[in-house]
Amino acid sequence: xxxxxxxxKLFLSYFVxxxxxxxxxxxxxxxxxxxxxxxxxxxxxTQVVGNAAHHTDLYIRSYERSMxxxxxxxxxxxxxxxxxxxxxxxxxxxxxLIKELLIEPAFARNPEISNIYMISFNHNAMYFYNDSVxxxxxxxxxxxxxxxxxxxxxxxxxxxVLNHSILSGQQNITLARQIRGLSSTEPKGILVVELRAAELxxxxxxxxxxxxxxxxxxxxxxxxxxxxxxxxxxxxxEAELPKAIRSQVLEASSNAFIAVIDDKPQMFMSRRSTYGNxxxxxxxxxxxxxxxxxxxxxxxxxVGCFTLGIAxxxxxxxxxxxxxxxxxxxxxxxxxxxxxxxxxxxxxHRDEITELMSRYNLMVTRLxxxxxxxxxxxxxxxxxxxxRQKAELQSLQLQINPHFLYNTLxxxxxxxxxxxxxxxxxxxxALAYMLRYSVQTNLEEITVSNELKHxxxxxxxxxxxxxxxxxxxxxxxxxxxxxxxxxxTLQPLIENAFQHAFADGVEDYHYIxxxxxxxxxxxxxxxxxxxxxxxxxxxxxxxEKLHTNQLADKENDSSKGIGGIGIVxxxxxxxxVFGEQYGLQIESQVEKGxxxxxxMPTTLKELI
Numbered sequence: 001x002x003x004x005x006x007x008x009k010l011f012l013s014y015f016v017x018x019x020x021x022x023x024x025x026x027x028x029x030x031x032x033x034x035x036x037x038x039x040x041x042x043x044x045x046t047q048v049v050g051n052a053a054h055h056t057d058l059y060i061r062s063y064e065r066s067m068x069x070x071x072x073x074x075x076x077x078x079x080x081x082x083x084x085x086x087x088x089x090x091x092x093x094x095x096x097l098i099k100e101l102l103i104e105p106a107f108a109r110n111p112e113i114s115n116i117y118m119i120s121f122n123h124n125a126m127y128f129y130n131d132s133v134x135x136x137x138x139x140x141x142x143x144x145x146x147x148x149x150x151x152x153x154x155x156x157x158x159x160x161v162l163n164h165s166i167l168s169g170q171q172n173i174t175l176a177r178q179i180r181g182l183s184s185t186e187p188k189g190i191l192v193v194e195l196r197a198a199e200l201x202x203x204x205x206x207x208x209x210x211x212x213x214x215x216x217x218x219x220x221x222x223x224x225x226x227x228x229x230x231x232x233x234x235x236x237x238e239a240e241l242p243k244a245i246r247s248q249v250l251e252a253s254s255n256a257f258i259a260v261i262d263d264k265p266q267m268f269m270s271r272r273s274t275y276g277n278x279x280x281x282x283x284x285x286x287x288x289x290x291x292x293x294x295x296x297x298x299x300x301x302x303v304g305c306f307t308l309g310i311a312x313x314x315x316x317x318x319x320x321x322x323x324x325x326x327x328x329x330x331x332x333x334x335x336x337x338x339x340x341x342x343x344x345x346x347x348x349h350r351d352e353i354t355e356l357m358s359r360y361n362l363m364v365t366r367l368x369x370x371x372x373x374x375x376x377x378x379x380x381x382x383x384x385x386x387x388r389q390k391a392e393l394q395s396l397q398l399q400i401n402p403h404f405l406y407n408t409l410x411x412x413x414x415x416x417x418x419x420x421x422x423x424x425x426x427x428x429x430a431l432a433y434m435l436r437y438s439v440q441t442n443l444e445e446i447t448v449s450n451e452l453k454h455x456x457x458x459x460x461x462x463x464x465x466x467x468x469x470x471x472x473x474x475x476x477x478x479x480x481x482x483x484x485x486x487x488x489t490l491q492p493l494i495e496n497a498f499q500h501a502f503a504d505g506v507e508d509y510h511y512i513x514x515x516x517x518x519x520x521x522x523x524x525x526x527x528x529x530x531x532x533x534x535x536x537x538x539x540x541x542x543x544e545k546l547h548t549n550q551l552a553d554k555e556n557d558s559s560k561g562i563g564g565i566g567i568v569x570x571x572x573x574x575x576x577v578f579g580e581q582y583g584l585q586i587e588s589q590v591e592k593g594x595x596x597x598x599x600m601p602t603t604l605k606e607l608i
Contacts, residue, residue, distance in 0.1 A: 023307045033296060041289050042256050045269050045282070052215065053271040053280040060161065060175065060195075060273075067159075067193055070102055071179055076118065080181035080189040084122040085139075095126055103128045114165075114172050114196050119146045120181075120189035132167060149190040153178050157187065161217075161278045163225040171197045173217075173226055197226045212266075212285040219278050222246050249281055258286055325353040329360060336364065411465055423464055430460040438488060448516060448525065449481040451490040455514075458491050462498065466506055473513040476525075480516045483523050485600055486577050490514070492566035493527040493596050501531025501594055522582075523602040530593040539588055546571045546584060567596070574598060 070076050079094045103116055107130040117127040125142045137145070145166065153160045153176050165172040172194040178187035217226040222241045241249055244259045249270045256269045265286040270279050328344055335342045343364060344357045412427050437454050452474065463469055472494065497512050509530070516525045534542070545568055571584035578600050588594040 031300065037292055037296065038290065041292075042267075045256060045267070045284065045289075046254065049269040049271050049280065049282045052282065053273060056217070056280055057273050060173070067175065067177070067191060069106070070116070070118075070191055071177075073098070073102055074182065075101065076191070077180065077182045079118060079124065079126065080120045080122075080179060081183050082120065082122060082124050084124075086122070086124055091124065098126065099128060112196050114194040115167065116191075116193050117166070118179075118189060118191050119149070121146070122188075127166070137166070146190065149176050149192065150178075152176070153190065155187055161219060161225055161273075163219070163223060165194055167194070171226070173197050212264075212288065213283060215280065215282050217278055217280055218249060220250070222250055225278055249279060325357065329353070329357055332360065332364075411461075427461055427464055430457040433457045434461070434491075446485055446487045447482050448476060448485055451485060451487075452476075452481075452514070454488070454491050455494055458494065466498075468506065470506060470510075470512075473511055475513060476516040480518075480523070483516070483600075483602075485525060485598065486570075486573050489570045489574065489598060490525065490527070492570055493598075496566050496596075497527065497529040497531060497594070501529040501533075503532060518602050521602050523600045524597050525600075526595055526597040528593065528595040533590040533592050533594055534586075534588040535590055539586065542567065542586055546586070570598070574600060 075094055075097045079091075079098065082090060082094070106116065107113060107128075111130070113130050114132050115127065115129045117125065119125040119142055123139065123143060123146070125137065125145075127136060148164065152162055152164075155178055157178055157180075160176050162174040162176055164174045174192060174194050176190060176192045179189050179191045180186065181188040216224060218241055219225050224241070240246070242259075242261065244261065245257075245268055248257045248259075249268065251270070253270070256267050258265055258267050260266075261283075266283050267286050267289055268281055268283050270281045272279050325347060332342050332344045343361050346357055346361075347354055412424060412431070434454065434457050437450075455472065459470065459472060494512060494514075498506070502510055511530055513528045514526070515528070516523070518524075567584065567586075575583045582599045582601065585597045585599060586594065587597070
């Protein structure tokens, strides 16, 4: 292996990678198989639900036949046609005949029937119980039952399957339909047969739904008709289906769906009955359904990891022989980046990498002395330049309009001589903050909110200087308040507006507006006024001064309008912090006002 060139080594490594790729194909094949298994499970679940729905239909259909003899009986029809609230001999005669000829044979043939009762629209009612404890109901209770069944049955006489029982404490399935009398073709009463719901469980005992699986029946309105096991039904205590499954259950599509009930994912399959318009729903735990797939996946992962481990070990063994010399060369290059010129010891074998290491040693020998001198010179130059910039920046920052401080001190002296008032307290407090803020010459990160606070204290002092209140309109969105900017750049622009834009005095219509925003990769803060403005000649002169970075005006130029040391000072300090491509821009029209815009980067930059 020592005398083999790099290319055969790489070729052998590629061979190992191909083998690992083939192993990965096997892993994905196992994943595909598990997906097929999931589809088979869903198909089997579909068949189970379909068969259960069919048998349940047949079960309910068989009891519907028990109602046919009642529907066609003249005794029942005569009872329906009885006058309102009939309690005389005709009522008791018909009750006896119906019970002996119709009800008792029906109870004998179908012991699963819990009770049968009839309520006419004339407010007559008969109740019959099959081994159940029950009794008659008063007029108001019978009326309430009648209204309920009118609302939940169809006038065409079709069968309705309901979750309603007149016997408390029992879970029955109620079959109800509207019936006619002898005197009219229109429905005149309600016939109800209640079945013991527990009999339905016998139909489904042979179906294995797992430990957490269960069936339930709901009507077309999403109300429960039957719940075999309230402990396993997440919404057993509710009258209606949970919202998570309601719409999909009522649609009764051919596909299963998954919903989370009580923090457990369950798969639901719903089928619409062709008889009675109810829905049979089966629910099974997703964890149980996917247990075989999970077993296959686990086995695949274990085998895949074992195979991958072997492949990685082989790749490591082959790769080490290739990457070892490269790592040595890389380490030497890192030392070179730090100015430490290190000779690499050459290995005994000869290949392309060994030749590269030899060339590197030759390069280090010839260039180490020259590069070291250049590097040291560059470091020295950078250090000197940084010191000059810091000194210049401190000088610029300390030049911020000392006349403002002098005038403020004179104002304080005047207030102190004339009277003792709270104005002195306000001025001194504001001035103290501004002095502390101004004398900090280091360029730690300053935000827009810091600069606005400084402007606020400046306005407190200004109020006493000009003898009136003046509110600055701040239109900055809260999202920009924490953006970085340079210290003492906003207040000089505000002061400039008072000195030059409102040189003839502040009027009621005057305003100063501060705004900020982002434009692609630039963040800007603007100060706009509606003062005197700047003529075209003076505006060009100022722009040229900003372009050439001239730090101060001549003393005799201060009377020409906007300018002074503040504008160029702000522009230059922005450039020194963020770069030459940023700074201050000026827009102005005579008698319309001036807009000064500070351009800075949007990305937060750690200040020097």
